[in-house]
Amino acid sequence: MSSEQTTDSSGPSGAGVGPWGLKLAGVGAALPPKVLTNDDLTAWMDTSDEWIRERTGIGERRLGGTTSGLATEAARAALEAAGTAPTDIEQVILATTSPDYMLPGTAPAVARELGIDCGAFDLQAACSGWVYGLVVANGLIAQGMKKILVIGAETLDRMTDYHDRGTGILFGNGAGAVVVERDESSQGQLLSWDLGSNGQHVHILYSEHDGKIQMDGREVFRQAVTVIQRSANAAMERAGLTVDDIDLIVPHQANIRIVEAAWKRLGFSMDKTEMVLEHTGNTSAASIPLALDNAINNGRIQPGSTVLFVGFGAGMTWASAIVRWS
């Protein structure tokens, strides 16, 4: 069963107005320079650019870099966009499924690179991780914190077999970061959220320690469409919103056909959807903040905009959050 917000939680109620607000004050992104195109893959794999684009919407993905390095680059860009000094950050939350080391977590290295020694931890909820992080940040802000970095960063090339036709076409590296601030004006709000998991489906998408990603693509596709629909609906219902109230949807960038199939059932339009998948591939926890960065750079979000984030991934996990922009 999904964890649900309740009206007696310290966050905003389902009606969406709390005593304090939440502001996504600055967003930044980082992609490593090395590009692996679909045509590159055809050199060693029985595939084609046409097939990959048609079945996934992906044209290329990025390789190289380190998770801490990409996370730090994205975080610096987010801090600059927010006009926030690193020393004002009170917590670093790094959503990643591909940490630099098994031990320790990667977030402390990112904090150190930023020159700060605040709390720093990794959050592993696969491709839903950044949305989980946003909800955790909202809880910390309810406890009195003012500025938190919520980062999604991945180097999936270390876990991907680029000779495998199922997974090698999908995954790439990247990072996105957001400075999440307490908004005393209460204009910005996390209006609602929905977090869920189903551990029955561990083995449809997983990796052993030091292994490569194993995936039942068809089953992942089927489950993803179902959980996205359920989770997005739950978040809208809790916020008292309908499809028409949502100005922009920023979904996890896994496969354009998963998004299209879910949207058909939800009644969402692709025109209101931010997609960067064609140029990034699936970057797991980084994909939503990467797409958010693109949306902001293209002026698609204004003060007062209502933005729905929806993630899903290995676990399975899923996560939706609706933010009213400050």
Ligand code: COA
């Ligand atoms: N290039 C060309 N042909 C390919 C191929 C590739 N990379 N991969 C599979 N095929 C072929 C198969 O051989 C098969 O051919 P056949 O019909 O002649 O036997 C056909 O395409 C269908 O194979 P199938 O494995 O059923 O493909 P699919 O339509 O399920 O597409 C995925 C494969 C991986 C693109 C798709 O299952 C998918 O995207 N699933 C979701 C994965 C995902 O998003 N994971 C991350 C979630 S966070």
